[in-house]
Amino acid sequence: MKKVVIIGGGLGGLAAANLLAFNGYKVKLFEKNTHVGGKLKRIQSDGYTFDFGPNTITMPSVFKGIIEQTDKKSEDYFHFKKLDIHTNNHFSNGTTFSFSTDADYMISQLNEMDVFGAKHYKKYLKEVTRLYELSQSHFLPRTFSSLTEYLSPSLGRAFLSVRPFESLDHFHRRYFTDPRVLQSFNRYATYIGSSPYLTPATFSMIAHLELIDGVYYTSGGNATIAEGLAKRAKELGVHIHLNQEVIKINIDNQVATSIKLANGETIEADEVILNGDLLASLPQLINENDRPRFSNVTIQNAEPSISAYVLLIGLNTRLKDLIHHQVYFSQNYQEEFNELLVKKQLPKDPSIYICNSSYTDFSMSPKGDNLFILVNAPPLSRDGTTNEDYEYYKDVIYQKLSRAGLNIRPHIEYEQLITPQSIKQEYNAFRGALYGRASNRRMDAFFRTPNRSKDIANLYFVGGSTHPGGGSPMVVISGQNVANLIINHDK
Numbered sequence: 001m002k003k004v005v006i007i008g009g010g011l012g013g014l015a016a017a018n019l020l021a022f023n024g025y026k027v028k029l030f031e032k033n034t035h036v037g038g039k040l041k042r043i044q045s046d047g048y049t050f051d052f053g054p055n056t057i058t059m060p061s062v063f064k065g066i067i068e069q070t071d072k073k074s075e076d077y078f079h080f081k082k083l084d085i086h087t088n089n090h091f092s093n094g095t096t097f098s099f100s101t102d103a104d105y106m107i108s109q110l111n112e113m114d115v116f117g118a119k120h121y122k123k124y125l126k127e128v129t130r131l132y133e134l135s136q137s138h139f140l141p142r143t144f145s146s147l148t149e150y151l152s153p154s155l156g157r158a159f160l161s162v163r164p165f166e167s168l169d170h171f172h173r174r175y176f177t178d179p180r181v182l183q184s185f186n187r188y189a190t191y192i193g194s195s196p197y198l199t200p201a202t203f204s205m206i207a208h209l210e211l212i213d214g215v216y217y218t219s220g221g222n223a224t225i226a227e228g229l230a231k232r233a234k235e236l237g238v239h240i241h242l243n244q245e246v247i248k249i250n251i252d253n254q255v256a257t258s259i260k261l262a263n264g265e266t267i268e269a270d271e272v273i274l275n276g277d278l279l280a281s282l283p284q285l286i287n288e289n290d291r292p293r294f295s296n297v298t299i300q301n302a303e304p305s306i307s308a309y310v311l312l313i314g315l316n317t318r319l320k321d322l323i324h325h326q327v328y329f330s331q332n333y334q335e336e337f338n339e340l341l342v343k344k345q346l347p348k349d350p351s352i353y354i355c356n357s358s359y360t361d362f363s364m365s366p367k368g369d370n371l372f373i374l375v376n377a378p379p380l381s382r383d384g385t386t387n388e389d390y391e392y393y394k395d396v397i398y399q400k401l402s403r404a405g406l407n408i409r410p411h412i413e414y415e416q417l418i419t420p421q422s423i424k425q426e427y428n429a430f431r432g433a434l435y436g437r438a439s440n441r442r443m444d445a446f447f448r449t450p451n452r453s454k455d456i457a458n459l460y461f462v463g464g465s466t467h468p469g470g471g472s473p474m475v476v477i478s479g480q481n482v483a484n485l486i487i488n489h490d491k
C-alpha cells in the first residue's frame with residue numbers, strides 16, 4: 001500500500017485525502033492548526049457562530065462530488081440550500097441592485113437602472129456561460145505540468161477564445177453602462193483577489209456560477225463542508241493529525257522521502273502533497289538548492305493577491321435591512337483598487353461586504369445578527385509589516401455603515417478583528433494574501449504553479465496557490481485533480 005503524506009488540512013488537502021484513501025492509499029494528513037478546513041473555519045463565541053473565509057458558496061456539486069466518488073450520499077455529510085435573492089448591492093445614492101438567478105427579475109431591475117444593460121443581459125449570460133463551459137472542459141479538470149501544455153493546438157484555441165487579453169471591466173462595458181451595475185459585476189474580480197481593471201475577462205465566468213447556477217448556504221454553517229470531508233476521510237482510514245506542524249520535506253536525489261514534524265518525528269512517504277500556500281511553504285520546507293525552479297528570488301518577486309480586513313460582530317438585535325449577503329459599495333471603484341494595489345493602503349472609502357448567515361439559519365446566532373464584515377485589504381509588505389492603524393479603521397467601517405442606515409455600534413455584544421497579519425500567521429499565507437499570487441498579470445492568472453513539482457518527482461500541490469486557483473470549489477477541484485493524477489499514474 002503506497003504511503004501518501006498531505007501537509008495541510010484545507011479543502012484541497014481534504015479532497016485529495018478522500019479520493020486517495022478510497023483508492024487504496026495509506027493517507028496521513030498533518031495540519032498545524034487545531035481545526036480542519038484551513039481558511040474555512042467555524043468561529044464560535046458568546047452564543048454567536050461565524051464562518052471565517054468562504055461565506056459565498058457556489059458549485060455545490062464539486063463538494064458533493066468528492067463524497068459521491070467514495071460511494072456515499074453527500075446528504076449524509078452536508079446539505080446545501082439555494083439562496084433566492086442572494087446579494088443586495090447597495091450604493092451611496094441609496095439605490096440597490098439585487099442579484100438573483102431569476103433572469104426576468106434581473107432584467108426588470110436593469111430596466112430601472114440601465115436600459116442598455118436590460119437589453120443585453122441575456123447575451124451577457126450566454127457569453128459568461130460559454131466562458132464557463134470552455135473552462136470546465138479544457139482547464140478545470142487538468143493538472144498542468146508545463147507551459148507547453150497550454151500551447152497544444154486544442155488548448156491554445158480554447159485559451160484564445162476565453163478573452164484572455166481583455167480586462168473584466170472592459171468586457172462588462174460591452175453589456176452594461178450604468179456605473180452601479182458595472183461595479184456590481186466587476187466585484188467578481190475580488191473573488192480571485194484581483195482588480196477588475198487588470199484581471200482577464202475570463203473570470204466573468206463567476207457570473208455564470210452566481211447568476212445561473214446560484215449561491216448556496218450549507219446548513220449549520222459552511223464549515224460543515226470541511227467537517228463532512230474530514231468525517232468521510234476518517235471513515236476511509238485517513239489519519240488526520242491536528243496541531244502538528246510540518247517543518248521540513250526531506251529530499252533525496254529529487255525525490256521526497258519523508259517529512260519532519262515540529263515535534264521531531266519523521267514520517268516516511270511515497271508521495272507528498274502540499275496544501276499550504278506555496279509561496280510561504282516552499283522556502284520553509286525545502287532547501288533552495290532542491291527547488292531550482294522555485295527559487296527565493298522568484299518568490300520575493302511574486303505579486304500577492306489582495307488580503308482582507310475582517311470584523312466578526314455579534315449583535316443583540318436583528319437589523320431589518322440585512323439579507324444573507326450584501327455589499328455597500330464605494331463611490332469610486334477605480335480609486336479603491338488604486339489605493340489597494342498602487343498606494344498599498346486600506347481604502348478611504350471601502351466597499352464593505354457583509355454576510356449575515358443568521359438571516360437564513362437562525363441557529364447560527366439566536367441572540368441577534370452574526371455579521372461577517374469584510375473589506376479588501378492590501379497584502380503585507382515584503383518584510384511582513386504594515387503601517388495601517390487597524391483599530392482606527394473600525395471607525396471608517398462603522399461610520400460608513402451608519403450613513404447607509406446600519407447602526408451597528410450600539411448593538412455590539414461580540415467583536416473580533418482579523419487582519420492580514422493574523423491571516424498570514426494562522427494560515428501561513430504569503431504576505432497575508434488570500435489566494436497566493438494575484439491574477440492581475442495574464443501570466444499569473446493563467447499560468448498558475450502547476451500541480452506537480454518540476455523539481456521533485458513525487459511532490460504535488462493542491463489549494464488556492466496552484467492550478468486552477470483560489471475559491472473553495474476551485475481548491476477542491478485541485479485536490480481531486482491531484483488525486484486522479486497519482487491514481488492514474490500508478491495504474
Ligand SMILES: Cc1cc2nc3c(=O)[nH]c(=O)nc-3n(C[C@H](O)[C@H](O)[C@H](O)COP(=O)(O)OP(=O)(O)OC[C@H]3O[C@@H](n4cnc5c(N)ncnc54)[C@H](O)[C@@H]3O)c2cc1C
Pocket residue numbers: 007008009010011012013030031032033037038039040052053054055056057058244245246247275276277281308310374423426427428434435462463464465470471472473475
Ligand atoms: C476572508 C476570506 C474570505 C473568503 N471568501 C470566500 C468565499 O466567499 N467563497 C469562496 O469560495 N472562497 C472564499 N475564500 C477563499 C477560500 O477560503 C480559499 O480559497 C480556500 O478555502 C483555500 O483552501 P486551500 O485548500 O487552499 O487551503 P487553506 O485553507 O489555505 O489551508 C491550508 C492549510 O494548510 C495548513 N498548513 C500550512 N502550512 C503547514 C505546515 N507546514 N504544516 C501543517 N499544516 C500547514 C494551514 O494551517 C491551513 O490550515 C475566502 C478566503 C478568506 C480568507
